[in-house]
Amino acid sequence: MKTMTPLSPEQQRLAQSMLINVNRPIDDVLALLRGLSALDQELTARRKNASKILGVSIVIVFIGLILARKSFGGAHFAHYIVVALTVAAVIAAIASAVMYKRLKKADLTDDLTNSAIPFLTLLREDMNSGGTIHVKIDLRSAAINEKKVKENRPKDPRFTKIIESFFVNPWFSGNVVLADGTRLDWEVIDKLLQRVRTKRNPRGKYKTKTKEKWHVVGGVTVAFPTKQYAVADASADEKRHTIKLKRKVKTDSKGSSAFDVLVDMIAEAYGGVAVARRS
Amino acid sequence: METCKAKRGFFSLRDCGEPVAKKCALCSRPMCTHHLSPASGYTRCLDCDARQAEQKVAGGTANVNDPSWPYRYRSSYWRTRGYSPIYGGYYYDPYYNDYDFRSFDSDMARRGPSTASDSGDTTGFGDS
Ligand SMILES: [Zn+2]
Ligand SMILES: [Zn+2]
Numbered sequence: 001m002k003t004m005t006p007l008s009p010e011q012q013r014l015a016q017s018m019l020i021n022v023n024r025p026i027d028d029v030l031a032l033l034r035g036l037s038a039l040d041q042e043l044t045a046r047r048k049n050a051s052k053i054l055g056v057s058i059v060i061v062f063i064g065l066i067l068a069r070k071s072f073g074g075a076h077f078a079h080y081i082v083v084a085l086t087v088a089a090v091i092a093a094i095a096s097a098v099m100y101k102r103l104k105k106a107d108l109t110d111d112l113t114n115s116a117i118p119f120l121t122l123l124r125e126d127m128n129s130g131g132t133i134h135v136k137i138d139l140r141s142a143a144i145n146e147k148k149v150k151e152n153r154p155k156d157p158r159f160t161k162i163i164e165s166f167f168v169n170p171w172f173s174g175n176v177v178l179a180d181g182t183r184l185d186w187e188v189i190d191k192l193l194q195r196v197r198t199k200r201n202p203r204g205k206y207k208t209k210t211k212e213k214w215h216v217v218g219g220v221t222v223a224f225p226t227k228q229y230a231v232a233d234a235s236a237d238e239k240r241h242t243i244k245l246k247r248k249v250k251t252d253s254k255g256s257s258a259f260d261v262l263v264d265m266i267a268e269a270y271g272g273v274a275v276a277r278r279s
Numbered sequence: 280m281e282t283c284k285a286k287r288g289f290f291s292l293r294d295c296g297e298p299v300a301k302k303c304a305l306c307s308r309p310m311c312t313h314h315l316s317p318a319s320g321y322t323r324c325l326d327c328d329a330r331q332a333e334q335k336v337a338g339g340t341a342n343v344n345d346p347s348w349p350y351r352y353r354s355s356y357w358r359t360r361g362y363s364p365i366y367g368g369y370y371y372d373p374y375y376n377d378y379d380f381r382s383f384d385s386d387m388a389r390r391g392p393s394t395a396s397d398s399g400d401t402t403g404f405g406d407s
Binding site: 121264273 | 287288289290291293339340343344348349352353356360362363364365367381382383
């Protein structure tokens with residue numbers, strides 16, 4: 001797919017595989033991710049355009065089919081124009097539908113822009129200049145077959161069909177040693193319950209509604225160097241006090257939940273230590 | 280050599296210490312190139328930029344690619360969430376008086392017996 005966003009060969013490869021696993025200087029990691037985020041925003045805008053064109057061309061096809069039945073008082077010329085326009089609209093509809101499908105498949109998770117990039121941008125402030133960080137991101141959607149762990153088909157007389165799918169998506173993890181010597185490991189696992197309910201309305205038409213419920217589960221392990229930090233209740237060996245935290249956020253739309261939960265947990269871990277000595 | 284007076288970090292803070300490029304036009308603290316805001320034409324420091332912007336936009340992750348974003352975010356987070364970052368550096372700077380920093384000295388003051396002293400301790404932070 002040709003894009004306006006200038007991408008390095010690596011970024012192109014990652015946009016295809018949608019799996020990132022790098023251990024690099026933080027500035028390199030951020031440059032890589034910002035490029036992918038810009039690409040995703042461009043593709044999302046194009047997908048919206050494709051769906052608009054699809055909608056408009058379907059309307060034109062319908063109007064064309066109705067008009068094509070009329071005789072236009074024997075004006076063959078007008079008739080030809082209507083038929084030609086209708087055919088063009090059919091082609092436009094097919095082309096935009098194909099484009100939409102391709103773009104949908106290339107769509108990267110919004111968590112990249114809403115959570116991963118802000119989180120790493122903030123961590124960068126706590127890192128030494130040029131320090132390296134290990135980051136793993138799965139940019140694919142949570143609702144793919146590979147991530148489906150369970151499917152139920154509960155019965156409800158009000159609906160023709162209900163499909164409940166559960167997905168587990170461990171999409172974001174990594175580790176880093178911060179400037180103060182503290183070692184941080186983090187992980188975010190999204191759990192998605194997707195409920196697709198199909199109903200027949202009184203006019204006999206089938207209508208499908210999809211509802212999503214998210215559990216964003218974050219976990220951090222923060223290991224503070226005993227040289228600088230004193231901790232009241234944490235498991236400690238000679239070198240480090242280790243604080244482990246886990247938290248779950250329930251939400252219908254994720255926004256920046258992963259970012260918020262990670263920052264809050266790390267802040268809580270830091271809130272529980274005292275400074276024993278200057279770093 | 281004079282060094283940048285910005286304090287870097289979100290969870291824990293340290294002195295930037297990079298060579299100075301210019302003084303901030305608002306707070307007149309000496310700053311390195313990284314701590315001057317491109318949006319202000321490198322005239323203001325990122326902290327001042329963040330304080331000005333904070334009046335208009337609340338926290339959140341908008342404009343995350345702007346160099347002053349982490350400074351805007353930390354300023355609003357520290358204040359609204361009552362987070363006290365740990366400070367591992369050496370310089371007391373009244374510029375940061377709005378925030379409650381935890382340093383070696385202030386922690387000792389907090390834990391030690393009868394040490395709520397007002398003995399002109401210049402490195403203790405924010406227990407006022
Ligand atoms: Zn300033
Ligand atoms: Zn600096």
